[in-house]
Structures are given as structure tokens and as C-alpha cells.
Amino acid sequence: MRLTRRGLLIIGLLVCCATAGTLVGATLAGASGVGTSPVAAFTSSSAPPATDQTFIQGLAADEGTPNPGTSANPVGTPLPAQARDLIANAGPAHDTLGAFPTSSGEVCFEVLGAGDCGNVNGGEPYGAGISFGILGTRTGGTRLYGVASDYVAKVDVEIAGTDYPATLSNNGFYFALPDGITSDHIQSVVATWKDGSVHTYPMHS
Amino acid sequence: MPSARRAKGAGRGRRSRTMGRTLVIAAACAAVFAAFAVTAHAAYTYYYALQAYASPGSGFGDNSVVYRNFNDSCAYVDIYHTHWTKSIYADANGNWLVWYEDNNNCGLGSKAHLNPSSDYGYTYVQAKCTNPSAHNSATFQMNCWTTRP
Numbered sequence: 564m565r566l567t568r569r570g571l572l573i574i575g576l577l578v579c580c581a582t583a584g585t586l587v588g589a590t591l592a593g594a595s596g597v598g599t600s601p602v603a604a605f606t607s608s609s610a611p612p613a614t615d616q617t618f619i620q621g622l623a624a625d626e627g628t629p630n631p632g633t634s635a636n637p638v639g640t641p642l643p644a645q646a647r648d649l650i651a652n653a654g655p656a657h658d659t660l661g662a663f664p665t666s667s668g669e670v671c672f673e674v675l676g677a678g679d680c681g682n683v684n685g686g687e688p689y690g691a692g693i694s695f696g697i698l699g700t701r702t703g704g705t706r707l708y709g710v711a712s713d714y715v716a717k718v719d720v721e722i723a724g725t726d727y728p729a730t731l732s733n734n735g736f737y738f739a740l741p742d743g744i745t746s747d748h749i750q751s752v753v754a755t756w757k758d759g760s761v762h763t764y765p766m767h768s
Numbered sequence: 769m770p771s772a773r774r775a776k777g778a779g780r781g782r783r784s785r786t787m788g789r790t791l792v793i794a795a796a797c798a799a800v801f802a803a804f805a806v807t808a809h810a811a812y813t814y815y816y817a818l819q820a821y822a823s824p825g826s827g828f829g830d831n832s833v834v835y836r837n838f839n840d841s842c843a844y845v846d847i848y849h850t851h852w853t854k855s856i857y858a859d860a861n862g863n864w865l866v867w868y869e870d871n872n873n874c875g876l877g878s879k880a881h882l883n884p885s886s887d888y889g890y891t892y893v894q895a896k897c898t899n900p901s902a903h904n905s906a907t908f909q910m911n912c913w914t915t916r917p
Binding site: 617618621622624625626628638673675676677678679680681694695696697698699700701702709746767 | 839840841852855864865866867868869870878879880881882883884887888889900901902903911913
């Protein structure tokens with residue numbers, strides 16, 4: 564069948580509309596963050612399913628409960644069924660860093676069940692693409708850990724003007740503080756993105 | 769034969785008494801089981817909350833009673849700003865045993881969560897909530913799903 568000029572024009576317009584619609588839809592989906600976070604580990608075979616469900620479920624139950632007086636949970640609904648172990652056998656305490664997403668695009672993370680949920684899409688305050696916490700125990704020492712977005716190439720912990728590299732794997736990062744160093748000694752956590760940009764997260768501001 | 773009939777009758781009586789005793793024991797066990805189950809359930813789901821305003825470096829908590837804690841958290845009450853929060857388990861003398869702090873970078877309020885104290889090797893602990901920020905005061909809420917002694 565021979566296409567007329569009008570036919571070619573119509574086909575071209577349809578293709579353009581389909582492409583534009585796809586781009587707009589994808590952009591909106593990313594902006595809304597509904598059920599999505601830039602953390603490839605949750606869909607990657609390199610990060611195995613979380614092994615210790617006690618820690619995962621404990622965090623999910625608490626984070627999924629709004630505080631009295633608030634009507635909605637700001638982090639959305641935790642999705643512990645999608646939990647992964649991002650880093651295993653980390654530091655002197657041989658910790659496992661577990662994480663799972665929420666329905667609103669946040670990420671929840673824990674070591675020994677100690678953790679929180681946060682935003683890593685780069686649009687949050689400080690825009691570093693990371694969310695992290697610091698756990699201290701008498702027997703295991705003090706360790707800093709969290710989740711980095713797919714944009715992040717490396718994470719450093721700045722102590723007394725020196726940057727110490729954190730282990731970064733499967734979107735998780737972990738750093739065991741040296742003996743005698745507490746969270747009060749940490750000046751900032753620095754995320755260097757894959758595009759070369761440097762994003763600094765100040766401590767205890 | 770009288771002796772056989774007598775033996776049969778005696779056997780029936782013995783079986784009845786045994787059955788009766790068994791039923792009584794079973795009922796007693798069921799009652800005890802139910803009592804403990806109800807008590808355990810009620811204790812396990814006890815919710816304790818405390819809200820207070822804390823200046824930088826200061827905090828609050830229940831230091832007078834030692835709990836066996838379950839799913840503790842220290843949450844920043846203002847959900848529209850970021851702020852550091854810290855949850856602590858301490859021994860009866862107030863010495864820190866386990867502590868977790870973060871500022872979840874969410875703009876939606878941090879909720880520093882600790883799992884049950886037994887997950888960290890401690891049965892009875894004090895629960896504390898502190899403001900680790902260097903400069904800003906804030907209001908926090910401490911939430912404890914706990915079993916009170």
C-alpha cells in the first residue's frame with residue numbers, strides 16, 4: 564500500500580504524541596515519588612532479600628504508626644516485604660544493613676533494627692541524595708550507615724577536616740567510627756554524585 | 769460370676785474417677801493458660817508516650833521505672849522541618865547502653881527508632897529521648913510499646 568503525504572503526516576504525529584506522552588508520564592511519576600525511589604537495590608539481584616525479619620518488621624511497625632495527634636504517616640506505608648540486605652558483615656561488629664521502600668517513595672534502613680525512614684531523591688533538605696543514622700552500642704562501637712540514591716558515586720565522613728570513605732554497596736553505605744570518636748566529632752557527611760557534583764550534609768545543625 | 773461382675777463394676781468406677789480428675793486438671797490448665805495469655809497480651813501492648821521540649825543537648829525520659837521496652841522511638845514533633853533526634857536505652861544508673869540518632873533529611877520529621885531492648889542484649893532499660901542538635905531547641909515525642917513490670 565502506498566502512503567500518501569497526509570498518511571505519513573498522520574503517522575508522524577501519532578508517533579510524536581506517543582513519545583511526548585511517555586516522557587511526560589515518566590517525568591510525573593518520578594516527581595510524585597509515589598512508590599518509587601531512586602534506589603536500584605530494591606529491584607536488583609545483587610542485593611538479596613533481607614535475612615533478619617525481626618529487625619525489619621520492628622522498624623516497619625514503628626515507622627508505619629503515626630504519632631498521636633497526627634492523622635497521616637508522613638513516610639507513607641512501609642513495604643517490608645521488599646526489604647533487602649544492602650551490606651552484610653560490615654565493620655568490627657559484623658553488621659548487616661537492611662532497607663525497604665515505602666509507598667510514598669521514602670526508604671527505611673536499619674542495623675540491628677535501629678533506623679528510620681528518609682528521602683534520597685535529591686530534592687530533600689541539603690539535597691545530598693542520602694539518608695543516614697548513627698548507632699552506638701557498648702559492645703559494637705559507633706557506626707554511621709544509611710541509604711544513597713542511584714545518583715551517588717561515593718560517600719565520605721568528615722572528621723576533624725579529614726574525609727574518610729564509607730563502604731558503598733547496593734545503595735547502602737556504612738562507616739565504623741574509630742575508637743574514641745563519637746557522632747559529636749563528625750563535621751559532615753559528603754556525597755559525591757556520578758556527575759561530579761559534591762553535596763555536603765552538615766551534622767547536628 | 770460375682771467376683772468378675774464386681775471387678776467389672778470396680779473398673780468402671782475407677783475409669784470414671786480417672787476421667788473426672790483428668791477433666792478437672794484439663795480445665796485448670798486451660799484457665800491458667802488463658803490467664804497468662806491475657807496478661808501477656810495486655811502487658812505486651814502497653815503504650816507509653818511522653819512529649820517534651822528540649823534544648824540542644826538536653827533530653828527527657830522515664831528514669832524512675834525500668835521497662836522491658838519494645839519498639840521505642842524518639843520522634844521530632846514538627847513534621848514540616850528537619851531536626852536531629854536521638855533514642856537511648858540506659859541502665860538503672862542512667863549509663864547509656866544503646867543509642868541511635870539521625871536527621872532523616874525528610875522535611876517530614878525524624879523518628880529515631882530502636883528495636884526491643886532484648887534485641888541488643890538488655891532486658892530492662894530506661895528509655896530516653898534527646899535533642900542532639902547543636903543549635904536548635906525542639907519538641908519531641910517519645911513512644912514506647914513496652915511491658916511494665
